[in-house]
Amino acid sequence: MPTSPPSPPPSAESNAVLTALATRVLTRIDPLTREIVRLIVANEPTYQARGAVPVGLLTQSVDGNVRRILEALAGVRRAPEEELSVARTTGRRRAEQGVPLEAVLRAYRLATELVLGSLLAEVRGRPYDELAAFLDVTSAVMKVMDRHSEAVVDGYRRAEAELLLRDAQRQQATFDALLEGRGSDPQFAAGAVDALGLPATGPYVMVVATFDLAAQHSLGATRDTCAAYSFPAAWRIRGDREIGIVALGEAEAPVQRLLDALRRHPVGRTGVSDPFVALHQIPEAYRAAELATRTVTPGDGPQVVWIAERLPEALIVSSPALAQRLAQRALGPLLAQPPTEREMLLRTLAVWYETGRSAPLAAERLYCHRNTVLNRLRRIEHLTARSLEDHRFLLACYLGLLTLRLGQDKVRPAAPASTT
Known part of the structure; x- marks a missing residue:
């Protein structure tokens, strides 16, 4: 689908008419500012809240923004940063005051509508060529207003990001202080x-x-x-x-x-x-x-x-050296066996515990006969020279198996007893 050709730039005569209109409105900016403030306070609940945006500060802000828009339309040339500084400051202050961005933009739109209405009021009753000239520059007027509105959003977003960062830093500092024990201070x-x-x-x-x-x-x-x-x-x-x-x-x-x-x-x-x-x-x-x-x-x-x-696992990982010593003392003789026998005996012992120390249930899990499980348990008792009926040895073996599972590579077979 073909696009429409861009509109030709306004003529010098049209720009001159716009300059004259904006200059005349500037001479009556005080009543325009008061009317804008009145309408904002009347129509925006956030601005009605006591202390949210004091009327004095709102009036100062509206005056600054309207003045910069009219001056731009009147042909006052400033660097972009300087021209838009008041709009950015407005956005920043509203973010800091907690005014929602949607409310800020509605207030700004209301202000620009009244500015546009004031310009139209100036051209009414004037010669037709002035009205035609003003209509010729309407798009230029809207571009200036849009530029200032975008600057408000930019200032708001920047302040919002800074506030979020500040809040995040405060939250992190508070969190860290609680981890360090500051919560004891009421x-x-x-x-x-x-x-x-x-x-x-x-x-x-x-x-x-x-x-x-x-x-x-x-x-x-x-x-x-x-x-x-x-x-x-x-x-x-x-x-x-x-x-x-x-x-x-x-x-x-x-x-x-x-x-x-x-x-x-x-x-x-x-x-x-x-x-x-x-x-x-x-x-x-x-x-x-x-x-x-x-x-x-x-x-x-x-x-x-x-x-x-x-x-039990927490007890082991909180005292690893002691847990490894316990595992070595309880299961060291099993760890010293050839790999195949060692794994078979440790697996049988672990399953026996998991099945409530039931040989028949352990046999089902291990796919072997009940007597095979009992023979392996007797082999463990023979190697360790301890009885699985001894509750202390029973507990030590269980904790030893947990230690192996949580850090098997750190547990070594028991050293041979000295004969001297």
């Missing part, structure tokens, strides 16, 4: 819940979710899930971890509800602390959630774990 705690947008009272939990730095889709997935299921939360990213303070609300079994939501879309290793009610408990809860993530091995795949369900 005054700081009261300001923290406000800054982070959290409910003033718990229960809360800490959530730590790892994500793959190379897979951008995983970043924010835990945060999105909490938002989707209406859990108010504040978040902080540290390295490859997303840390959240999540408010549980008053629903029945709130921790289970959160776990169910997170487990529908697991990403990486996610640890959840026990519930707590006061912000001074955040450091301990954070350590618990972080500890919970360490109970999931990389080979386990994405998992969401609650510290209350992983206490």
